[in-house]
Amino acid sequence: MRSAGLQVIAAKEFGDHIRSRRFHLIFGIFLIIAIVGLISGVVEYHENLDQYNKMQETVTGDDQNYYSSYFSWKPSIISAFTQMISLISAIGVFLGVAMSFDLITKEKESKSLKILLSHPIYRDEVINGKALGGIAAILLALVIVFGLSLAIILIMGIVPNLEETVRILIFGGISFILIFSTFAIALFMSSIAKDSGSALVYAMIIVITLSTLVPIIQSGGVMDVIVGPAPEYPGVVFERTVPMGAMSSTSVMVSSSNDDDTKVVDKEEYERQMEEYEEASQAYWERRQSVRDLIMLVSPTSNYERIALAVTEPMYARSLMNSGDYYSFDDTRDEIPQDSLSELVELLGYLLKNIVALVVVPVAFFGLAWVRFMREDVR
């Protein structure tokens, strides 16, 4: 038989969060920047829409067929939310940390843990209640941000369609998971640290490592260390015509265009080397990409940014599904589902590993915090 403890603790924790000055301060900054970002996004949306309408009016006949592939994409209001991605990954993560780094340590420091646990409640209700209270507060914060955003959009005369509404909800959902990720990280640190100050430092180290250092690791020299150097290019060769007597000539491959420093290269041997190089090079860059993808999966902010950008920026999503390239906006896909909701479902399927990785981090850290708290020795 479960007690009423979970509900009571969750309600109390929720109340503590929404009354806390720390929460007010970070959420206030978050809200202001979000709204400013959204308004600038809406302004940009209007500009793009005007351009689109003008283009539709001016392009006619054969030109229309030519340009239609590029301009078939009517600007969507969802793009206005793209402005909020970097904001949420920069400030939202600190909101999560600020809300939970002292949830357990504060109970120990104020000596209230013994009294709390002397009530007729199971120990897991305490940690679950704290998590639920935090989840409710994060959801409230996001509901306010997204609710105000929608209100602003509506006030500005834009009514999102079903697909755009679904995209906004998905964006809100993954934003929640990101903030809860850092909440769970800080909660775990709070369960292992001796005091709140240490818990905050530990949590910040982990969050900064995952959101800043991991993306740095996946680029440049660190990747060279992990994957090794790229295969060596066999070298540039030049084709040169060599006279063969008075009336004839032949073509040879030479290693340099400089007559003083050139060697004749065996053509067959060179072609074999080039073939080997191309195979090795392809394998190397695929391996490098796999390692990079794997490293990026560890970073909640990288996963979040990738998913959020794909959800809020349809052109990026299409290029992603076409080429798999993170930052390419090439639109070379042959078959794009005409039903935009089907395309969204396909996109989410494509991003499944990022979505799973994004969910795994909070689940793993909350699991660790849970186990640690359940094994906590109360003396």
Added chain:
Amino acid sequence: MGDIGISIPKQRNVALMIRCEHLTKTYNGVPAVDDLCLDIQAGETFGLLGPNGAGKSTTILMLIGLIEPTAGACFIDDLEVAKNPIEVKHRIGYMPEDVGFYATLTAEENLDYSAKLYGMGADKRKERIAYLLDLVGLDNVEKDVGDYSKGMRQRLGLAKALINEPKVIILDEPTANLDPQGVADYRRIIGQVADEGTTVLVSSHILSEVSRVCTSAAILSRGRLVVSGTWEELAAAATGNRENITIHVETHSPMPAFDDPAIISVDYSDHRQKAKIVARSDIRDGIADALLAEGIAVRLIEAQEPTLEDVFLSYYHEEAVL
């Protein structure tokens, strides 16, 4: 001197409210509580005495289900604590030594939170909180608990321990931070609660505090039970057949050495004009006769009842020697 680990039998017709059966708790192989057997009757006001590190707090934490015994078991109201933690906690009110509350909430809010965790309804909570705040003298305090003195927090801790109208209240060093008025109020409240039939377990290293409110006590040392029983039983067991005799003589002649075989020890002072004798029987007549035979006038010769402190120290020293 009493044997180590003795437990004076209780009356058989009274139900036991707290029972420890070979209760043991070790940390990294070091016993904090070692094979403790203890019975506390329903309605009893019982003291758990012992120096710091004796195992009192560890025993209490096992009784309220916050830590599990390494071996043995403890029971509250015939329910094994480790197997029925929720049911047991409904029967217990607990105040720890370092009583802590949520600093940003008022006393009323803290108690309301606690009452909700006991599943009490809104009307009952309101009524009970008002009664308890009045009882502990915090009824007119509106500020957050973070601004309370230690003594005020201790009073609130007592109110919290009583919020669920428990069958048993367990208080760990309850007067540690109280001023004299707070101590007097605490004694009054404990007396009132005990009169209502609640079993009270008080843990302390301050003998006088325990002796003022408790009818029985157990002495722990290094995790082991030294002795338990009523104060009279403890005193009798502690002193056995021993007599403490004090002698003052009038003249400047020093007292002679006494050679009565019943004498265990003699402690002279003031140029042998005063002496404290510990003997196996009341040998006052023989001593008086011996002094008069030497021409020494006796101003005072009396046998003294052992104080509680004597009892406590005798057990403690016995255990320490062992």
